[in-house]
Every structure is written in structure tokens, then in C-alpha cells.
Amino acid sequence: VTEYDKYIRVHELLALQRDSAPGGLVNHDELMFQTVHQVAELWLKLALHEVRGAVKMWGSGDLRAATHRLRRAAEIERLLCAQMPLLELMPPKEYHAIRATLGRGSGQDSPGFNRLLESPSEVWPAFEALLRARGVTLIGIHRDPEAHPEMYALVAALMDLDEGFQRFRYNHFSLVRRIIGDQVKSLKGVPAAQLAQGTTEPMFPELWKTISTLTREHTGESQY
Ligand code: HEM
Numbered sequence: 058v059t060e061y062d063k064y065i066r067v068h069e070l071l072a073l074q075r076d077s078a079p080g081g082l083v084n085h086d087e088l089m090f091q092t093v094h095q096v097a098e099l100w101l102k103l104a105l106h107e108v109r110g111a112v113k114m115w116g117s118g119d120l121r122a123a124t125h126r127l128r129r130a131a132e133i134e135r136l137l138c139a140q141m142p143l144l145e146l147m148p149p150k151e152y153h154a155i156r157a158t159l160g161r162g163s164g165q166d167s168p169g170f171n172r173l174l175e176s177p178s179e180v181w182p183a184f185e186a187l188l189r190a191r192g193v194t195l196i197g198i199h200r201d202p203e204a205h206p207e208m209y210a211l212v213a214a215l216m217d218l219d220e221g222f223q224r225f226r227y228n229h230f231s232l233v234r235r236i237i238g239d240q241v242k243s244l245k246g247v248p249a250a251q252l253a254q255g256t257t258e259p260m261f262p263e264l265w266k267t268i269s270t271l272t273r274e275h276t277g278e279s280q281y
Contacts, residue, residue, distance in 0.1 A: 083158055086151040093140050094164075101169025104133040108176055108218065112183045120207040127214035134221030141228040145235050152236045163245045164229070173222065177260045184215070184261075195267040200274075212264065219260040227256035 062068060075091055076082050107130040114123035164170065188194060193205055195212065202209040230252045233239065239250045259265050273279070 084151050084154050086147045087155050087158075089143060089147065090152070090155050093144055094167075096140065097137055098167065098169045100133045100137055101167065101173055104130040105169070105172050105176060107133070108173070108180060111214075112180055115187050115211065116183065120211050124207070124210045124214045127211070127218050131214065131217040131221045134218070134225050137225045138221075138228045141232050144232055147236065149236050161245060163243060165243075165245060165247070174260075180215075181261060181263075195263060196270055199267060199271045215261060216264050219264060222260055223256055223258065226252070226258075230256050 058068075071077065073095065074088065076088055082088055107126045111123040111126035111130070114120075114126060191205075191208060193208060198205045198208050198212055230239075233249050233252055237243075237249060239253070241249055243249055
């Protein structure tokens with residue numbers, strides 16, 4: 058065993074794949090299918106680690122470090138999006154052979170995704186506490202970004218994170234449409250079309266509402 062293997066634990070890692078399991082792969086594409094999901098769990102876990110790290114940093118007053126960590130999480134979301142086209146190279150017919158081995162396994166039960174999905178319940182109150190501590194409001198930051206450069210950068214990074222999550226959900230929906238179509242039910246009985254909703258569901262709605270508020274302040278348009 059090399060030092061590399063001891064640290065990275067390659068043997069154990071690769072043993073987790075279905076080509077090492079009794080029975081092996083159901084088809085050529087199954088290794089790609091499992092690899093993309095396994096990698097996604099690792100990236101999602103790391104993204105949450107970065108988001109929590111960001112909250113910790115702004116809690117200790119280091120806004121630059123917090124912004125940097127949020128940027129990392131957003132980069133991870135880009136990676137998650139970038140791997141989706143790999144699975145689009147799988148003929149739908151091959152997926153049906155894989156699907157037969159999934160049981161009721163569903164991405165809906167992805168721990169990494171669900172933790173990130175729930176993260177706003179801890180991130181948003183912490184962000185509101187930061188606004189209070191700094192004596193600023195979201196609209197105040199947008200009205201005068203030069204007066205609050207670090208807060209403005211942090212807000213932008215939160216928006217990138219939010220946008221990246223929605224983009225990931227959109228890319229996933231596109232994949233689903235390519236592989237099983239959007240007029241069918243998932244293994245859990247959920248209509249695949251329901252996934253479309255999540256593609257425009259923000260993590261932090263207030264961040265987006267504030268942009269409309271700013272526009273209205275400039276145009277005089279009333280709320281509708
Ligand atoms: C052949 C490829 C794929 C197909 C056909 C597929 C299909 C589906 C379907 C039908 C759903 C709806 C919920 C349910 O299952 O009941 C779903 C949800 C989900 N899948 Fe996939 N999926 C695929 C690949 C992936 C990959 C690679 C990931 C990992 C990153 C993933 C992660 C998720 C997540 C996180 C959800 C919940 C999404 C949400 O609620 O917005 N899926 N998938």
C-alpha cells in the first residue's frame with residue numbers, strides 16, 4: 058500500500074462501485090451512472106461544508122473569508138452542472154436496464170442535496186443577524202454598494218450560490234427530460250414535471266425580492 062493510497066483510500070473507494078460487487082455491472086453505462094452520483098454526493102457534502110464555513114467566518118467578523126468560502130461552494134455547483142452532460146451521453150434504453158436495479162432509490166433521497174436544500178434555515182437567520190450587527194439592510198447595501206463593499210461582495214456570493222443551486226436543478230431536469238421524459242412518474246411516483254418547479258425556487262427569496270425593490274425605486278413602478 059502506497060502513502061497515496063493510505064491517505065486517499067483509493068482501494069476502499071473503488072470497492073464501493075458496482076463493478077466490484079457480485080454480479081457486476083448491468084451494462085456498460087452503469088459505471089458512469091454510479092460514478093456521477095457518488096461524485097455528486099462528495100461535492101454536495103463539500104459545498105455544505107463551505108457554506109457552513111462561510112457562516113462561521115461572517116460570525117467572527119471576517120467577511121472576506123466568508124465570501125471566499127461561498128465562492129468555493131458556487132464553483133462546486135458549477136462542477137455538479139458540468140457532470141450532467143456525461144449522463145446525457147447515455148442512451149435512454151440503457152438507463153432502463155439500470156433503473157431496474159435501483160429499487161425505489163431516488164435522487165430525492167440524496168443526503169447531500171437535502172442538506173444543502175435545508176441549509177437556508179440556518180444560513181438566512183445568521184445572515185440577518187449579520188445585517189443587524191452591521192446596522193445595514195439589504196436594500197441599503199444595494200442602494201450604495203460603494204459604502205458597503207464587503208457586505209456587497211458577500212451578498213453577491215450568496216446570490217451566486219443560490220443561482221448555482223437553481224442551475225444545478227435545471228441541468229438535472231434537462232437530463233431527466235432527455236433520459237425518461239417529463240410526462241412520466243418517477244420511481245417514487247412523483248411526476249417528473251414537478252422537478253421543473255425547483256429550477257426557479259430560490260434558496261434565499263429576499264435576495265431576489267430586493268433587486269425588484271431597487272428597480273421599483275428607480276422606475277417608480279408599483280408592486281404587482
Ligand atoms: C439518468 C439520470 C437521472 C434520472 C433519470 C433522474 C431522475 C430523477 C427523477 C425522476 C427525480 C424526481 C424525484 C423522484 O425520483 O421521485 C429525480 C430527483 C433528483 N435527482 Fe435525479 N436523475 C438522474 C440523475 C441524477 C444525478 C446524476 C443526480 C446527482 C447529482 C441526481 C440527483 C437528484 C436529486 C438531488 C433529486 C431531487 C431534486 C429536486 O427535488 O429538485 N439525479 N431524479
